[in-house]
Amino acid sequence: MDTQKDGYETTEKGLGSLLEARFMSRRDFLKLSGISVIALTALNPFIARGGAGPLIIMEQAKGLVISEPTRCVGCRRCELACTEYNDGKAKPSIARIKVGRNMNFGPKGLYASQNGQGNWGNGLIIQDLCKQCPHPVPCADACPNDAIVVSPPTNARVVDKEKCIGCKMCQKACPWEMMVFDSDNNKATKCFLCKGSPKCVEACPAGALSYVNWVDLTREVPPRIAQVVVTSPEKGSSCNTCHKKR
Template identity: 30%
Template sequence: MSDELLKQKVLIYDAEKCSGCYYCMIVCSFYHFEEADLEKAYLRVNPDESNPTMFVNAYCAHCEHPFCVAACPTDPPAITKDDRGFVSIDQMRCIGCRSCNYACPISIPVYEDASRTSNKCDFCDGEPRCAKYCSTGALQVVSRREAKEARG
């Protein structure tokens, strides 16, 4: 993996620290939609079914080789990975075919009825609010290198 890739920022989640307060979801929906609606957040905290005291966070990993980018049928593609490594959907180009929804292994892009397009985490243009406001530090922004080292 090139140095450029390893320097890119990604989110990392520590389930041991998560208290399940939902602040990440609240701040995400407030930043993107200006309303505190948990259902609209681009990341999702769910109680861990195997362990009632723990939580699981499903969020976009801004993959090295994103399936959503590969699946996007529009030309030029509506989903792009920029120089900083952030994968985002251009709302003006998205045709709402849901290909990215199906292609993503954890279905992170979500189809929105109101706009008839898919949408997903855009990393808040480099400063993810979910990590910024995470009170326990369970969500953190680290480089891809650090994330790889932490995950082994």
């Protein structure tokens, strides 16, 4: 029988050939056309400008996780991959992709009853995903401590744990309820696109998730809650830099 170590080696062997073939195939013959890689390391979204407060325009995200709900089989392996591989614990309540909350009765919950979605309705399970919002980024704008920042190379909007003070203002600001709060460390967290290899996408046994070029879905996906626009006064003043009052 294989020992544990051998087991891992055989994983590589077991999966290896096809992984490699795919990997190679991309590099081999998918010539990238048009877009070049932009170096973003030096980019700081909060560049002071003219003393009128920080500029709150964030660099656009590069990637986005999207879903195809008809493919979802409700196993929640995406939520588990998100938290186990990133946080070292199985904790769907802090998963940055949300399936469980729509699984039984759909996004409208019990108020749609058996006429709704989910396992108890028409079977359709909706995945809630971070839109990596374009400006204005509700969660980032709501943060009194500027803890939600752009992180290259994906330009995902991420929570800087050092800066987060656990006030939950961001949770109120996201219309899609995609900000989660980890009671274990009293910090907010959100989808950070796993440095460009989203664990949820890799984990889906039904291929319901894809990682794609960023597109603006903020106008496509209906909000889950009425949006509370929360902007700190300092940031509010910087809005005026661009949006001049008449």
